[in-house]
Amino acid sequence: MPELPEVETIASGVHQRVHGQRIVRVWTSGKPQTFKTPEDEIATALTGARILSVRRVGKTIVMTVARGKTSVELLIHLGMTGRLLVSAPEVPRAVHTHAVLTLDDGREIRFVDPRRFGRLSLQPQNEFYAGPGHEPLTISLDEFVALFHPRHTAIKAALLNQSLLHGIGNIYADESLFRAAIRPTRQAARLTRAELARLRTALVEVLRHAIELGGSSVSDYVDADGARGFFQLEHRVYQRTGQPCLVCGTPIQKITLAGRSTHFCPVCQK
Template sequence: MPELPEVETIRRSLAPLLTGRVITAARFLSPHAADHQPAELAARLAGARITGLDRLGKHLLLRLDSGTLDIHLRMTGKLLWNAAPGPHARALLELDQGLLVFDDIRQFGRFRWWPPGVVPPGLGPDALDLPFEGFAARLHARRGRLKAVLLDQSVLAGLGNIYVDEALFLARIHPLTPAARLGPVRLERLYAAIQEILAEALAAGGSSISDYVDASGERGAFQDRHQVYGRTGKPCSHCAAPIRRIVVTQRGTHFCPACQRR
């Protein structure tokens, strides 16, 4: 599932290809793909010039001279450059040079339009662009458990299920620890762990569990370095205790019961 490292990988590869191009036509092959009337959005996009490609959390922000197209890939969404549309193609952006195919098996992904100057609401600062002091203040303002708080995109944007579990393991902190109860030592360890995990995942081109590929169809490599995610029952790389899986806010949560004590 595309989280910050995967979305940033896509952004970096597509930005030079898309910037300066003109959308000659937008086609929605599934009504689920647009948060608006598909015909309305298609009409709005046609003729727009792309001025850049930004990212905030897991959102890709296609900057146009007329506004912003906010693309969220959710679970199985892919943006494929110059690919032949397959059976799960949900939208096409035809450019004056090139074709961008939005492919999405489970159809959770969405295109949403924002007028010029509007930023997607409900998102906290990007996880890669949040200084330690801000991170500490935002966590201390929350009363929930760390797993839930770190997944909350209004606290910080970009972390999903994989990287929250991996960061908590690296920081040796139990996912059910109340966020507000972290002292300075564990807070710093968690902050550093998040930065390290995101940087390493980005350098590896992201994680491909089942569906994720970048705009060229390439898989990431970071799934081979997951320490806890998807490793239920397997030995912890640090202490060999079996990795445990619990459910927190409806999400599978993986941790080492020995290294990450309550």
């Protein structure tokens, strides 16, 4: 579901609203697959703890809490449909609410996830390892080229591979390839350095712009306050199948690649 810009928007929004607060009560839904760490362990570790920070690493939200001398990190992955909301207690709980952290001042952090692809787990502080991938907003061009040059799969599939780059999902893969004028089916290893440079620039621009606009609201994505983002208005190919390309007017095509729907302009993207 949410990709880097959406997770970034949610994590920074939740951080601003709750850091420094103490968790006084923890409720969980009893849906075992949502919890990679047993629910009672999560409840025990968080109850009475103070929230130090909430941040994003890749597509994971990392909440660091401290109780006494020990700190732990609650890892929240939103999957496809997960939401993390900060709500007043009188606001009715949404269906498919799986965890509620009640704060000192009565507000609640709620994890809601209809499709249950999201996951909550606990780690001792600083043991969280996001995997071997790089953050796309800070990777250098040399690193970027070294990452993709050995890959013999389609560039779109490589962009979705979280062990290469963190945080790219279906929307931003399609949108960055369009802006870089590269066809998603091209083999990564056959892209020139100049093409990879265009792709890296396009990715950074798309991700930064999307973060500024609060992410893309396709179906049910909302931020910590329940507000929708606006980057979906900037989509040039994603979910525009059959509509005219905004550059050349050719109808946008949709194919299946790496098991995902993939949108591109057959004229602009070579």
